[in-house]
Amino acid sequence: MATKAKAAREGLAGLRNIGPAMLLDFKLLGITSVADLAKEDAxxxxxxxxALTQARHDPCVHDTFAAAIHQAKTGEALAWWDFTPIRKTRQQNGSFPPVNL
Known part of the structure; x- marks a missing residue:
């Protein structure tokens, strides 16, 4: 399990669930550090x-953002799929934000 200190030392690439594609997404979004990420909302x-890519991304991208933000804030490195049930419940009850392109 990656710790908060390890993630801070290794940067965004040191977070669990974060690979090359997500690092490019962070760059596009202007997120350059774990501290930046900790201030964000999935x-x-x-x-x-x-909106930036003018494409509807797979909702699992949201789950990965949620997991990375959680780790950035708490140091707890959970799998992205641990956040999937929360998102699916929100989608079912209408509280998940719609993507309007």
């Missing part, structure tokens, strides 16, 4: 990414 990042 809904806002997901909607910004969709």
């Amino acid at each position: 809904d806002a990042l997901y909607l910004r990414l969709c």
Whole structure:
């Protein structure tokens, strides 16, 4: 399990679940550090990414944002799929933000 100190030392690439594609997404979104990421919201990042790319991204991208933000804030490195049930519940009850392109 990656610690908060390890993630801070290694940067965004040191976070669990973060690979080359997500690092490019962070760059596009202007997120350059774990400290930057800790100030973000998964809904806002997901909607910004969709708007910037003019494409509806797989909702699992939202889950990955949620997991990375959680780790950036707490140091707890959970799998991205741990956040999927929360998102699916929000989608079912209408509280997940719609992507308007």
